[in-house]
Amino acid sequence: MAVTGAALVLFLIAHMLGNLKVFMGADSFNHYAEWLRTAGSPALPNRTLLTITEIVLALCVVLHMWAAVSLARRAAKARPVKYAAKRKSQAKGYATQTMRYGGVIIVLFVVWHLLDMTFGAVNPKGGDATPYDRMVAGFQPDRWWVTAFYLVAMVMIGLHLRHGLWSAFQSLGLTRHPRSRGALQTGAAAVSAVLVLGFVVAPICIMIGVVK
Amino acid sequence: MNLTLKIWRQNGSSDKGRMVTYRVEDVSPDMSFLEMLDVLNERLILEGDDPVAFDHDCREGICGMCGMVINGVAHGEQKLTTTCQLHMRHFKDGDVVTIEPWRSAAFPVVKDLVVNRSAFDRIIQAGGFISVPAGSAPEAHSVPVPKADADAAFDAATCIGCGACVAACPNGSASLFTAAKITHLGLLPQGQPERESRARAMVEQMDAEGFGGCTNTGECTAVCPKGIPFDTIAQMNADYLKAASK
Ligand code: HEM
Ligand code: SF4
Ligand code: FES
Numbered sequence: 001m002a003v004t005g006a007a008l009v010l011f012l013i014a015h016m017l018g019n020l021k022v023f024m025g026a027d028s029f030n031h032y033a034e035w036l037r038t039a040g041s042p043a044l045p046n047r048t049l050l051t052i053t054e055i056v057l058a059l060c061v062v063l064h065m066w067a068a069v070s071l072a073r074r075a076a077k078a079r080p081v082k083y084a085a086k087r088k089s090q091a092k093g094y095a096t097q098t099m100r101y102g103g104v105i106i107v108l109f110v111v112w113h114l115l116d117m118t119f120g121a122v123n124p125k126g127g128d129a130t131p132y133d134r135m136v137a138g139f140q141p142d143r144w145w146v147t148a149f150y151l152v153a154m155v156m157i158g159l160h161l162r163h164g165l166w167s168a169f170q171s172l173g174l175t176r177h178p179r180s181r182g183a184l185q186t187g188a189a190a191v192s193a194v195l196v197l198g199f200v201v202a203p204i205c206i207m208i209g210v211v212k
Numbered sequence: 213m214n215l216t217l218k219i220w221r222q223n224g225s226s227d228k229g230r231m232v233t234y235r236v237e238d239v240s241p242d243m244s245f246l247e248m249l250d251v252l253n254e255r256l257i258l259e260g261d262d263p264v265a266f267d268h269d270c271r272e273g274i275c276g277m278c279g280m281v282i283n284g285v286a287h288g289e290q291k292l293t294t295t296c297q298l299h300m301r302h303f304k305d306g307d308v309v310t311i312e313p314w315r316s317a318a319f320p321v322v323k324d325l326v327v328n329r330s331a332f333d334r335i336i337q338a339g340g341f342i343s344v345p346a347g348s349a350p351e352a353h354s355v356p357v358p359k360a361d362a363d364a365a366f367d368a369a370t371c372i373g374c375g376a377c378v379a380a381c382p383n384g385s386a387s388l389f390t391a392a393k394i395t396h397l398g399l400l401p402q403g404q405p406e407r408e409s410r411a412r413a414m415v416e417q418m419d420a421e422g423f424g425g426c427t428n429t430g431e432c433t434a435v436c437p438k439g440i441p442f443d444t445i446a447q448m449n450a451d452y453l454k455a456a457s458k
Contacts, residue, residue, distance in 0.1 A: 001427075071383065071425045078317050078384030078424035084218070084231050085284035085310035090380065091430035099427065167428040173450025176443050 001067045002168035004060040016198040026132040033131040095162035102156040109153035139206035147203050158196035162189055213239050213305035219264055220312045222321050241301035248300055265324040273297040276372030280325045281312040286376035286435040294437040314379035318421045329375050331421040338417035339410035340393045342402050361399045368396035370438040377432035383424035388432035390418045391448035392440045411451035
């Protein structure tokens with residue numbers, strides 16, 4: 001959980017920063033998308049680094065989900081008879097309670113998102129358009145429900161990281177002091193907030209016409 | 213005050229069990245929760261009914277026997293309090309109170325609210341000890357212990373093995389209990405020789421008992437009557453990873 005999650009977070013940070021290039025114009029964004037595909041060349045054939053990254057990410061997603069499913073199944077086996085009274089959460093932290101269903105929403109989002117932005121299958125401009133055109137077309141006001149789904153998914157990701165980020169450190173035994181855990185929890189909240197804001201700003205600006 | 217109690221009744225481990233509703237009248241706010249159950253049981257005995265079985269021993273919050281889930285919270289909503297130290301002044305006239313046993317595959321119900329917590333004993337047997345030559349007590353100053361370590365070890369050592377952490381955990385994990393024992397012994401000089409083998413053996417026994425896996429929800433430390441710190445779980449993970457990587 002911790003190790004695969006960490007790899008996915010690094011990807012999210014890079015992806016969020018890459019998306020912000022949309023504010024620097026079509027050329028800059030498309031050039032960046034092009035660079036993703038040609039990085040390393042001519043020493044390496046095109047897409048080598050990109051394909052390796054894609055394989056590592058796909059592996060991380062699968063292992064992350066496998067770990068989550070086994071934990072959920074162990075939990076169900078560990079409590080065969082449920083409580084009659086609704087278990088009242090005593091710990092503070094809403095994010096913790098969203099991890100399982102939030103994770104499902106996030107993976108559904110990723111599927112839609114790849115069909116939208118990467119393959120263009122559900123994108124008005126299709127797969128042959130430039131990445132910039134796909135992105136701008138994807139968040140037009142008449143497709144407000146797509147943008148809304150993106151926003152909901154980003155909030156779920158924020159909550160997922162709010163718990164996941166510091167929890168990974170605890171699982172690796174790195175929070176042996178209340179002070180280090182406190183600092184990590186604050187850090188997790190800050191990083192999650194920055195990621196969510198960084199991700200949602202582009203779709204919102206496209207929808208309200210600031211980015212065309 | 214008068215209360216309505218909904219209590220889990222289960223006549224032995226093979227019985228299916230069910231919730232049964234009782235009324236208790238004239239409950240004094242000065243009674244402890246267990247004394248309130250004593251009043252109910254006296255009446256049930258007079259009426260020729262089977263009294264509600266529940267575990268208890270010290271009734272002063274130190275033995276860890278008296279666990280039950282009260283209105284969905286292990287040991288009730290009062291923080292840092294065992295069921296025996298919970299007083300009826302925290303309830304009000306007319307309240308409906310649901311009382312259930314710890315729910316865990318590793319803690320089978322013996323009868324009504326009594327569960328068998330031998331799984332904890334087996335975790336202790338797996339490594340919750342230090343091996344020293346017995347004999348007369350050594351000179352106390354011969355092994356200096358840094359104050360910070362002594363404090364942290366003592367905080368962890370206050371665990372009374374009640375099992376509330378397991379009962380409250382959405383995953384049914386026994387990590388807080390196991391971590392408390394590993395931290396308590398692992399921070400002291402006497403615990404060093406067996407530190408890694410202890411962490412490994414206790415964690416493996418915990419998993420073998422059928423407890424769930426920890427996802428750091430923090431419910432355990434929030435209900436723990438002794439306030440065992442969450443950091444002990446990080447200490448357990450650190451010791452376990454160190455042992456497992458060898
Ligand atoms: C509102 C937020 C987001 C926007 C506007 C956005 C936009 C994009 C765009 C335009 C691409 C295509 C880039 C290209 O073709 O070069 C892309 C690819 C991708 N995005 Fe996002 N994205 C967002 C959030 C996310 C999130 C939260 C995740 C993960 C949970 C994610 C996962 C991916 C993946 C896996 C790819 C494919 C990478 C590849 O093919 O190598 N995206 N995104
Ligand atoms: S850690 Fe706390 S809740 Fe768990 S057994 Fe020990 S005293 Fe009880
Ligand atoms: S009866 Fe001993 S702790 Fe409650």
